[in-house]
Amino acid sequence: MAYRMLGSLSEAEDAVQESWLHLVRAETSDVKNMGGWLTTIVARVCLDILRTRKARREESLEADEEAHGPTTRREGTIDPEQEAILADSVGLAMLVVLDTLNPAERIAFVLHDLFDVSFNEIAPIVERTTTATRQLASRARRRVQGTGMTKSPDLARSRTVVEAFLMAARAGNFNALITILDPDVVFRPDLTAALPGPTREIHTAQRVAKLFKGGAEAARAALIDGNVGVLVAPLGHLFLALKLTLTNGKITEINVVANPAQLHQLDLAVLGD
Numbered sequence: 051m052a053y054r055m056l057g058s059l060s061e062a063e064d065a066v067q068e069s070w071l072h073l074v075r076a077e078t079s080d081v082k083n084m085g086g087w088l089t090t091i092v093a094r095v096c097l098d099i100l101r102t103r104k105a106r107r108e109e110s111l112e113a114d115e116e117a118h119g120p121t122t123r124r125e126g127t128i129d130p131e132q133e134a135i136l137a138d139s140v141g142l143a144m145l146v147v148l149d150t151l152n153p154a155e156r157i158a159f160v161l162h163d164l165f166d167v168s169f170n171e172i173a174p175i176v177e178r179t180t181t182a183t184r185q186l187a188s189r190a191r192r193r194v195q196g197t198g199m200t201k202s203p204d205l206a207r208s209r210t211v212v213e214a215f216l217m218a219a220r221a222g223n224f225n226a227l228i229t230i231l232d233p234d235v236v237f238r239p240d241l242t243a244a245l246p247g248p249t250r251e252i253h254t255a256q257r258v259a260k261l262f263k264g265g266a267e268a269a270r271a272a273l274i275d276g277n278v279g280v281l282v283a284p285l286g287h288l289f290l291a292l293k294l295t296l297t298n299g300k301i302t303e304i305n306v307v308a309n310p311a312q313l314h315q316l317d318l319a320v321l322g323d
């Protein structure tokens with residue numbers, strides 16, 4: 051629960067430890083529902099962490115990214131493989147989209163939609179009325195699901211193409227990549243961000259396929275500004291986005307967005323089942 055609310059295993063462990071300290075110090079003989087009591091404590095601790103994180107980002111988004119990198123994991127204290135498995139089980143795209151919500155929205159959505167906690171129980175945690183808490187979760191749900199975005203009419207077909215592209219990239223299937231890419235496809239890097247790799251446009255399916263062959267492990271399909279694109283999010287922390295243009299079932303343009311300020315301006319949503 052703490053991991054879904056925070057998206058960071060180290061912070062989730064900190065939240066659980068702090069909640070444990072609350073438990074051992076509190077008088078709990080009158081507590082009738084220990085599970086509900088612990089849920090409330092963990093959620094309040096996570097809410098405080100999210101509010102602190104949001105304030106820090108507002109002070110200096112780019113400085114924070116440069117100082118701490120794309121993740122908040124403490125080096126040497128968390129097993130990267132363990133966190134990668136956990137992030138993938140929750141959904142990398144889901145973690146990225148949850149990170150676009152404000153703290154109260156995220157708590158309300160995670161508790162109600164993912165853990166079936168009632169709005170009456172959530173309301174005191176986020177310091178809202180039950181009605182206002184219901185609205186928080188509803189607003190978060192619309193953002194997570196992309197309701198209200200202008201979606202392309204062939205969304206399902208676009209998703210099939212993009213997911214086939216990612217599968218071929220991960221498998222290192224060069225021939226499959228060639229069939230998915232338009233012969234004149236163009237790859238445009240983000241020249242405003244210092245990234246390893248290409249520093250100029252790459253043209254033709256052959257060259258672009260070579261670029262992606264054997265990659266895309268941390269990439270997942272998602273809605274980006276209403277169209278199917280790709281989020282690259284190691285451990286669920288957004289690193290870059292690929293805005294794609296599809297024509298006649300082929301990928302014709304791949305535009306990289308990696309500048310932190312531009313990433314935070316994207317409208318992101320999870321692709322439903």
